[in-house]
Amino acid sequence: MPRTRLRDLTEGELLEQLFPRFGGITGPAAVPLGPGDDAAVLAAPSGSVVLTTDSMVRGRDWRDDWSSAREVGLKVVAQNIADIAAMGAVPTGLLVALAADPETEVAWALELAEGIAQAAGEAGAPVLGGDLSSAASGTVVVAITATGDLEGRPPVCRDGARPGDVVAVRGGLGRSGGGLQLLLAGRGRTHLDGEPGGSEQAAHDLCLVHRTAGSPPWREGPAAARAGATSMIDVSDGLVRDLGRVARASGVRVELDGQALRVQADGPLTRALGADEALVQVLSGGEEHSLVATFAPADVPAGWQVLGSCAAGEPAVLVDGTAPEVIGWDHFRG
Amino acid sequence: MPRTRLRDLTEGELLEQLFPRFGGITGPAAVPLGPGDDAAVLAAPSGSVVLTTDSMVRGRDWRDDWSSAREVGLKVVAQNIADIAAMGAVPTGLLVALAADPETEVAWALELAEGIAQAAGEAGAPVLGGDLSSAASGTVVVAITATGDLEGRPPVCRDGARPGDVVAVRGGLGRSGGGLQLLLAGRGRTHLDGEPGGSEQAAHDLCLVHRTAGSPPWREGPAAARAGATSMIDVSDGLVRDLGRVARASGVRVELDGQALRVQADGPLTRALGADEALVQVLSGGEEHSLVATFAPADVPAGWQVLGSCAAGEPAVLVDGTAPEVIGWDHFRG
Numbered sequence: 001m002p003r004t005r006l007r008d009l010t011e012g013e014l015l016e017q018l019f020p021r022f023g024g025i026t027g028p029a030a031v032p033l034g035p036g037d038d039a040a041v042l043a044a045p046s047g048s049v050v051l052t053t054d055s056m057v058r059g060r061d062w063r064d065d066w067s068s069a070r071e072v073g074l075k076v077v078a079q080n081i082a083d084i085a086a087m088g089a090v091p092t093g094l095l096v097a098l099a100a101d102p103e104t105e106v107a108w109a110l111e112l113a114e115g116i117a118q119a120a121g122e123a124g125a126p127v128l129g130g131d132l133s134s135a136a137s138g139t140v141v142v143a144i145t146a147t148g149d150l151e152g153r154p155p156v157c158r159d160g161a162r163p164g165d166v167v168a169v170r171g172g173l174g175r176s177g178g179g180l181q182l183l184l185a186g187r188g189r190t191h192l193d194g195e196p197g198g199s200e201q202a203a204h205d206l207c208l209v210h211r212t213a214g215s216p217p218w219r220e221g222p223a224a225a226r227a228g229a230t231s232m233i234d235v236s237d238g239l240v241r242d243l244g245r246v247a248r249a250s251g252v253r254v255e256l257d258g259q260a261l262r263v264q265a266d267g268p269l270t271r272a273l274g275a276d277e278a279l280v281q282v283l284s285g286g287e288e289h290s291l292v293a294t295f296a297p298a299d300v301p302a303g304w305q306v307l308g309s310c311a312a313g314e315p316a317v318l319v320d321g322t323a324p325e326v327i328g329w330d331h332f333r334g
Numbered sequence: 335m336p337r338t339r340l341r342d343l344t345e346g347e348l349l350e351q352l353f354p355r356f357g358g359i360t361g362p363a364a365v366p367l368g369p370g371d372d373a374a375v376l377a378a379p380s381g382s383v384v385l386t387t388d389s390m391v392r393g394r395d396w397r398d399d400w401s402s403a404r405e406v407g408l409k410v411v412a413q414n415i416a417d418i419a420a421m422g423a424v425p426t427g428l429l430v431a432l433a434a435d436p437e438t439e440v441a442w443a444l445e446l447a448e449g450i451a452q453a454a455g456e457a458g459a460p461v462l463g464g465d466l467s468s469a470a471s472g473t474v475v476v477a478i479t480a481t482g483d484l485e486g487r488p489p490v491c492r493d494g495a496r497p498g499d500v501v502a503v504r505g506g507l508g509r510s511g512g513g514l515q516l517l518l519a520g521r522g523r524t525h526l527d528g529e530p531g532g533s534e535q536a537a538h539d540l541c542l543v544h545r546t547a548g549s550p551p552w553r554e555g556p557a558a559a560r561a562g563a564t565s566m567i568d569v570s571d572g573l574v575r576d577l578g579r580v581a582r583a584s585g586v587r588v589e590l591d592g593q594a595l596r597v598q599a600d601g602p603l604t605r606a607l608g609a610d611e612a613l614v615q616v617l618s619g620g621e622e623h624s625l626v627a628t629f630a631p632a633d634v635p636a637g638w639q640v641l642g643s644c645a646a647g648e649p650a651v652l653v654d655g656t657a658p659e660v661i662g663w664d665h666f667r668g
């Protein structure tokens with residue numbers, strides 16, 4: 001009888017298939033003891049470790065009819081790595097907790113592992129440990145913890161923005177949110193079938209970013225820290241919502257420039273969504289995992305796009321002087 | 335309208351209620367940056383960090399009619415801290431990922447947090463970060479990552495047992511497994527209603543260990559490392575199954591002494607279960623989270639009970655020279 005579901009394997013048999021998929025990943029921190037014992041040991045070269053955790057839940061954070069297991073693995077790692085990068089840290093490791101319906105296909109779980117391993121390999125973050133749990137019918141939850149190293153620098157927090165700093169982004173805006181809107185409207189493109197550069201290719205590309213989180217520019221996080229970033233955050237819940245966190249933590253008013261935002265909305269986003277919805281997604285689209293940071297005007301590194309600046313005043317995020325009517329994502333209220 | 339379910343609150347409102355419950359916990363490692371930013375920063379005093387992750391799933395790892403939210407919180411932390419201790423490390427921090435049905439009672443989530451905080455406080459492991467996700471109807475998954483510090487020692491792994499070492503346990507055996515059997519048989523006692531020292535009190539105590547994991551003797555893990563433990567593991571899946579892991583990793587035959595095991599089965603376990611089932615639970619009961627370690631005969635610390643010894647030979651676990659007919663727990667096959 002073919003053994004195609006998790007319930008057909010012992011935990012040990014499944015681990016025997018999973019472990020090799022996580023092999024061979026190396027990063028900036030030594031791993032004196034990898035997975036397989038009660039716990040792993042990770043070197044902390046600069047005397048501290050950066051830690052974050054982020055999860056994905058089937059049916060909430062992905063739909064099986066939209067996303068492959070590999071894409072789920074890529075995305076859940078990207079989300080965590082982006083949080084490490086947003087502190088100015090380099091990724092050093094991952095832990096993976098999977099709670100899954102025993103009816104889950106073994107092939108799905110192995111492909112998830114391959115997606116996790118691919119993203120972990122690109123980030124230099126070896127898989128240090130994991131946990132397998134059975135869950136109720138239909139349930140799959142993937143919880144990742146990521147570690148990072150600050151290379152001796154202080155962390156870049158949300159509370160360091162100062163009046164006079166400029167606000168800049170590294171990576172796209174609104175692409176993942178735009179892809180989600182297209183998928184929800186039944187206009188998602190999982191295969192590239194249109195002319196290059198046309199609206200169908202644009203739609204395909206946005207949906208791909210939604211399914212995989214693209215490739216968050218994580219190397220630019222530590223680079224921004226070295227350049228003197230005063231605050232940084234990754235765009236998880238939407239630009240306005242996430243910059244609102246920076247504004248409140250730093251006690252500054254963030255003034256965004258409408259023209260700079262329209263430049264972000266131009267191109268594929270507008271081709272796929274139209275100009276108005278493209279701008280809404282630039283302001284409110286979540287799960288983008290680009291980096292947004294503040295710098296003294298002379299410190300903005302090459303490759304970052306300036307979106308506005310910080311001023312003294314009540315904490316708020318304004319676009320051309322007005323509070324935008326968009327909000328972002330809330331987990332329990334949707 | 336009373337706001338009693340998670341769906342009635344924004345994520346921010348829930349976090350505002352959760353954060354204070356995690357406040358004020360300090361441990362051996364400094365926390366230069368606690369929760370609230372993209373990631374936390376934890377000091378790694380000895381230049382490395384020990385990491386493990388372990389989850390609990392509603393309906394699989396606990397039943398709401400048996401366990402309170404506080405007990406779930408105590409147990410999920412105990413499981414993780416025991417893994418840190420089994421490496422010979424002291425706990426230094428926790429991260430908590432909660433995926434929950436939006437219909438979950440806010441009071442339940444807050445009580446879970448209080449249980450987590452209580453166990454974290456006892457272990458000196460501040461809560462460094464977390465993640466909230468919504469999940470399908472009925473689903474609650476709590477995934478914890480724990481960190482530890484080796485105080486400059488090498489980790490105590492499963493592969494260090496040598497022929498001639500003795501095998502010893504610190505903490506109970508079979509209590510959690512016995513409690514589970516009682517609960518499954520409808521003989522669980524959640525309230526203490528019998529005479530002190532009688533079978534009803536014994537049943538109550540076993541069920542309490544099952545629901546909370548008791549108080550794993552985590553301080554004895556680093557103490558055993560200091561005393562020269564050659565291998566160590568915590569009893570997660572049953573004594574024979576977990577010692578089998580030590581036997582295979584170390585390449586030794588573990589020879590347990592039936593009389594020493596019967597001593598473990600005596601007392602409350604036998605009063606609640608009868609002598610035969612008590613011995614089965616000593617050998618196979620999981621989720622005990624006691625520590626089992628091997629030592630040179632002269633190195634066994636006070637308070638550890640010797641159960642047998644290691645010999646050269648094919649990896650196996652024998653009781654009075656015979657392979658016992660018990661196995662332990664497997665997550666997907668139950």
